[in-house]
Amino acid sequence: MVKIDARGISCPQPVLMTKNALINNPIEVEITVDNATAKNNVERYMRQSGYSVSSKNIEDDFILYGKK
Template identity: 50%
Template sequence: MKLKTIDARGRSCPEPVLMTKKAVALNSEGIQVLVDNTTACENIKRFGSHSGYKVEVAEKGEDFVLTLKK
């Protein structure tokens, strides 16, 4: 299954978390989120975990790729 990808690079919190929340409402099985700072990464990890998603984080250069799956 190809996951929808949300590009939240260059955005400061809480915007990446709000974008993630909106995306999982439309794609409940899971999404991928691209961010470029550790604060957004940690906040999205926390949101995903509290929302019942398994969260995987991979570093890609200076960016983070978070995969949230049910």
């Protein structure tokens, strides 16, 4: 599983980090962000890239799980 910590980073950087991680076509990806805009943008990008996405909110963070 590829894990990305994009907390404290504003868009579009979390999406670009996700894009770079998906180059190797991992089966599972976990991305942590700390704002709703980044959550929505990363989630949309992962779905467009063929991943099913689920998320959970832990305190001020959003953890996105992508799976092929």
